[in-house]
Each structure stands twice: as C-alpha cells, then as structure tokens.
Amino acid sequence: SAVISQKPSRDICQRGTSLTIQCQVDSQVTMMFWYRQQPGQSLTLIATANQGSEATYESGFVIDKFPISRPNLTFSTLTVSNMSPEDSSIYLCSVDGTGYNEQFFGPGTRLTVL
C-alpha cells in the first residue's frame, strides 16, 4: 500500500484567511483525491486531481474556493480559501492503489475555523 502524509495535521484559522494542505505520497500515482469530512459526517469527494491537467470538481465544490495543484505524480495541494466556520472539517487526501479501484487515505488535516 502507498504511504501518504499530510501537512499540517491540524490547524486553527481565522475567518477570511486561506490554508493550503499538502499531500505527499511515497510512490508515483496517477489519481489523487481530496475529501472533506464535516464533524460527525461521512466523507464527501471534493475533487479528483490528475497530474498535468485541471482538477475535476464534484457538484457543490468550485475551484475558486478549493484550488488544487498537482505538480507531479507524488504531490498535491488543496487550498481552502476565504474560510468560514462552516469549513471546519477534516480534509483527507487519498490515492489510487492497485488499478485505481483501491484507494488509501492519508491521516487527514483537522481544520478549525474561528
């Protein structure tokens, strides 16, 4: 399985600011995914990030709010822009494992917006 790290592991931010979350994988992967897990809720896919192309966003998520970079096959960033308390969530990075249908998750970034 892939080893995935995320930075920061947690942060407390002020309303109106932005935070960039980094996701690093120990092997090259084609697809990287970003999920949000709001308090007490399930995971919701934000976007799929392929290297060398624009990220594909799910309904309800827009690039201006959640810009994503994918500069190479082992790294991606997710920025949460102009944050509000409603953005307080765990943000998880995930990668495709064997054949794209086996996904492993990073440890998550726990974000609190005051």
Next chain:
Amino acid sequence: AQKVTQAQTEISVVEKEDVTLDCVYETRDTTYYLFWYKQPPSGELVFLIRRNSFDEQNEISGRYSWNFQKSTSSFNFTITASQVVDSAVYFCALFTDKLIFGTGTRLQVFP
C-alpha cells in the same frame, strides 16, 4: 444514481459479543467495487476490504468476515468476539467512477 445506506447509526455491545454492520448499496453499473473502512478516534481511515461485483465469495480475516449478496445489494460486515479496540466508526463505500461513502456506523465496544 449511486448510493450507500448504513441504516445503523450507532451500535453498542459488550466485549466478546458478535456484531454485524449492515450496508446496502444502489447502482445500475454491473462492474463496481465495495469497500469497508474503519475510522478510529484518531481520525485516520483504515482500509479493511475491497470486493468487486463479480466476486460474491464471502471472506474471513481473523475476527472479521464479510457477506456480499448481490441479490439483496448488501455487503455486511461481522466482527466476531468484539474487543474494545474495535470501537470506531465503520464506513461502507461503493466505487463505480468515484468512491461514494455511506454515513457510517459508530461501534462502541464496552469492557
């Protein structure tokens, strides 16, 4: 539309009891994958199992077992002789073109 239903919001058992977590899915695709993940209080998601739509064999891994029945669109997860360390939120998920999660079942195992 793809959907995963975990009707049990929370289950509490006493150690050594067996417990079954239910998962019902909906999809029109004939090729799909089903997953179970464990999320302990630390928050990290732990992959437990993947099953593809063409493999209805049940699987056993130690105290864990999974029952996949396409006829009822269910993929249930049983923990035998539960332990306190099994306390976590368990998510069932369906993959067709993306991974869709159920709402999760919180399992509390008391000593």
